[in-house]
Amino acid sequence: MMVLGATKTLNMEKRIVLKVGHRTADPILLTHDDGLVPNLKPGSTNPGGVNKDGKPLIHALKFGDHRIGKELMDDERAVINDAFLVNLFQVLLNDPKVMTATQVVEMANQKGILLAPTVGRQQSEYQGPLITRELDVSMDLGLLAPMPPELIEAQGDYQVIYTSPMARIARSEENAGFMRSVETTLGIVNITQDPSPLDIYDFDTALPEMAQNNAVPERWMRSTEDIVQIRTQRAEKQQAEMDIQAGPSAAAMIKAKAAAGGKK
Secondary structure (H helix, E strand, O other), X not given: OOOHXXXXXXXXXXXXXXXXXXXXXXXXXXXXXXXXXXXXXXXXXXXXXXOOOOOEOOEEOOOOOHHHHHHHHHHHHHHHHHHOOHHHHOOOOOOHHHOOHHHHHHHHHHHHHHHHHHHHHHHHHHHHHHHHHHHHHHHHOOOOOOXXXXXXXXXXXXXXXXXXXXXXXXXXXXXXHHHHHHHXXXXXXXXXXXXXXXXXXXXXXXXXXXXXXXXXXXXXXXXXXXXXXXXXXXXXXXXXXXXXXXXXXXXXXXXXXXXXXXXX
């Protein structure tokens, strides 16, 4: 109802533009009252259509420019799109193929800032109470598995996590902030040649949550046990390589000690 006037105006403007387009494609011809009736078939000849000087005796009626009508229609469409929050859902307005990953994150962050108030109200005023009610009813009906005794003893509770595309976009500010902070820290590390500033970041926690915000499927992520195993194997391999590299030096030291002992 807020854009009903704009919708009716757009419909009227489109009706007029269609008329203008029809007249442009099939124009109205102006002839003298006792002139010839032109033959409009393709390839036809119309004797007497011009005078001896070559001036046409038949003219098309000129009327308004349909491009103005299209501009007016675009203005009304913009009003309607703003009312339906269309621009908020157009996250990547530019071609993502020519954008860097950082630019894509920043673009999503800007849209997330605009979406946050709308998404927040939906979650707090509509979806939040509705989900809580559905869970309570499901528990009363026995549709959910009972809570483990350990969790009951610890007075545990559940937490609702929204995973819809709109909810993820609203959380994109976290990804953008983390990327900006890491890039700033890397600049300091490159200047000072001291990697210790990176120690403040918990990458093991941040990266999985960033992947969730980017809609990465859980099955594409390694489990904690697999990550520990991979890191253990990597550490053992590095230690073995260090032992191999240190082998000649250790042998030389043993040989030197043995030679020194023999001299004594």
